[in-house]
Amino acid sequence: MFPLLLASLMTLTPTLPTPAPAWRTPFENDPAGNTTATYAECLAYYQKLAAAYPQHLHLAEAGPTDAGLPLHEVVLSSAVSFSMPSTDQGQAQGGKLKLTARKPVVFIQNGIHPGEPEGIDASMMLARDLLQQKSLLKLLDQVTVVIVPVYNIDGMLNRNATTRVNQNGPAEYGFRGNARHLDLNRDYIKQESRNAQSFARLFQKWKPDVFVETHTSNGADYQYTMTLIATQHSKLAPALGTYLQGQLLPALYKGMEQKKWPMTPYVDFDGETPESGLQAFLESPRYSTGYAALFNTIGFMPETHMLKAYAPRVHATYDFLKTVLETVSQQAEALAAARAQAAADMAAQTTFPLTWALDDSQHETVQFRGYEAGHKPSEISGQPRLYYDRTRPFTKPVKYYNTFQPTTTAGRPTAYLIPKAWSEVADILRRNGATLEPLTQAVSVPVEVYYFEDFKTTPKPFEGHYLHSQVQLRPRQETATFHQGDFVVYLNESAPIRYLMETLEPQATDSFFAWGFFDSVLQQKEHYSDYVFEDLAADLLRRDPALRERLEKLKAGNPAFAANGKAQLEWVYQSSAYHEPGHNRYPVARWLGPGMLN
Structure with missing residues (x-):
């Protein structure tokens, strides 16, 4: 196939059954395909369905x-999965939900970044088609579909036409941050x-089997x-x-190829x-799919390409969601077997990885369909600038590094002990x-505790926090x-073991310590006056x-220390009973004994 023809086919909008006019979405009602639904239009559409x-x-x-507005869940399933008893999920419209048989659950979440709204429009169309097209309605006998129509309602209400400067449509869209200016795709742990x-x-x-969160990419042209x-997969x-x-x-990948949407792994290099x-x-x-993996849920982030027109991006998202279902x-039986085996293996697992690094000694090869790149003078600075030439498409083998190795691990304790003072942490744990x-009486028990020896902290705030990393501990x-x-x-075995390990072990990438939940223990509350403590x-x-x-011995081996009287006095203080025991002491203890404490 000629390269230019191939490139054009990859952006064509496929022919889909035409819905009745009354059921067309705002996206479908725009002949140019460059409109995304407002929040009010989206919610009204699901209410109508x-x-x-x-x-x-x-x-x-x-x-x-x-x-200040409620999150909504849309559940699509076969009629046998509904009965009249009410649910505790608020004011429901449509059928009263009661699932009577466990089918695979696919959880689709849209609009975490409302400036990337393809999933919002695609899911409205898919929900309708699952109900109105007999061939698709059969899928609901096999799969339960849960849709969050809009996750970042705050950002969707902040509608504009300028903040996605690199993106080709739609005409208006929402904003990435929520009402607190948080990026919600960094908020899954904290x-x-x-x-x-x-x-x-x-x-x-829902404890979904598969989780999908819809996005739009930035970066290279291809x-x-x-x-x-x-x-x-390594994780x-x-x-x-x-x-x-x-x-x-x-x-x-095969299903999308058959639907005329060849895919590639996310283009990061x-x-x-x-x-x-x-x-x-x-x-x-901190990310959605990383959070989902803690619970043995497979996650996907479909990322449409920002420079393609909005209509093909919506239709590619629609077809990806349909292909997932x-x-x-x-593969329901194979998926259930894999998750059951994963749960059994985790229940027996004694050591857990906490941090990871790319293994650049291993790679796959993908046939990548890109555009030739070059440099030309910038009209702004006159300096060379990168550009991609769409008249020169190519397909060539490219290395794909897709293996990570653990760099930090921790043994699994029997239990963690958490002082009740840390109620915020306790609330998050319960929620997950x-x-x-709670202990019914005071106990004195042998435990393993951590003291912080060293760590690095970001010089600027990230999502409202100064993150800690490279944590060095003294157990x-x-x-x-x-x-x-x-x-x-x-x-x-009934606990969310991996979630607990990756939040409560302070050396983990997104632990509660890394996000600053325990920063108060890093500040010394009592000290001394030099002239008093000298004697x-x-x-x-x-x-x-x-x-x-x-x-x-320390002085003999460290001339700088030997010449620093203040440092020596501080060392004596730190080594004495006068140094407060809670300073730099992680308040969550690891209990390694057998049985139960209560």
Whole structure:
């Protein structure tokens, strides 16, 4: 096939059954295909579907958002999955929800970045077609579909035509940040927004098999309309990673190819152009798919290409979502088996990875469809600038680095002990499926505790926090006293084990410590006056020859330390009983003993 013809085919809008005029979405009503629904139009459309198809569609409020408006869930399933008993999910429209049989659950979330609205319009069309087209309605016998029509309602209401400067349409769209100027796709662990808190409850309610969050890309120019971030297979339990790589992903790529939307992995690279080699995106738990992976849920971020026209981007998203439903329905048994094996393996797992690094010794090869790049003088500066020449498309083999190796691990404790003072942490844990058992009486037990030796902190705030990384810990075995009402979190087979490990182990990339939840322990509350402590320190050294010997060894091996009287005095203080025990001490303790504490 001629290259230019191939490139044009990759942006064509496929022919779909034409809906009745009354059921056309705002996107479909625009002959130019450059309009996305407003929030009011989107919600009204689902309300209309719920009223017309109560036997198959359930619409309910699912919790508050920072916008002051409720998050909504749309559930599509076969009629047998609905019955009259009410649900606790707020005021429902359409059928009263009660699932009577476990089918695979595909959870689709749209509008986390409302300036990337393809999924909002595509899901409206897909929900309608699942109800109105007999061939698609059959899918609801095999799969339960949960849709969050708009996640970042706050940003969608902040409608404009300028903030997505690199993007080719639609004419108007929402804003990336929410009402608190938070990027919600960095909020899945810390859950500061009400949006994220409501999402967590909804996610834990459904425990989806597959999670899809719709996006639009930035970056290089290339021929593809659709690119894909999949959960990093190295991070999944082996059974689930093997299933993803061997069955699910190949079927999705094949299905999209058959629908005339060839896909490529998300185009991320270290060099100047994609030919330098694609790198898989490492989604830590702050991101949606990284969060989902903590619960053995496979996640996808379909990323349409910003420079393609809006209409093909919407239709490519529609076809990707449809392909996911078709594939999950066909592979339901294999998917369930992989998740069951992953859960069993995790229940027996004793060591967990906490940080990862790209393994550049391993790579795959993909046939990448790009455009030749070059340089020309900038009209702004006169300096060379990069450009892509769409008259020179190419297909060539490109290395794809898609393997990560763990760089930090931690052993699984029997339980974590959390003082009740840290109520914010306790609330987040409960919201995400953890069981916190309050102690019925005070206990003094041997535990492992961490002391912070070193860490790095970002010089500028990121999403409202100064993040910590490269955490160095000094573990100690101590007998610690915990009081009535303090919390025990057991890491038994019914617990969200990996979630607990990656939030409560401070060296993990997106731990609660990394996000600053425990920063108050890093500040010393009591200290000394030098002229007073000098005499006391001298007395300490006279009465403790071993302490004196340690000090002399340090001085002998470190001339700078030997010449610094203040540093030596501080060392004596830090080594004495006068130094406050809570300073630099991580307040969450690891209990390694058998049985139960209560």
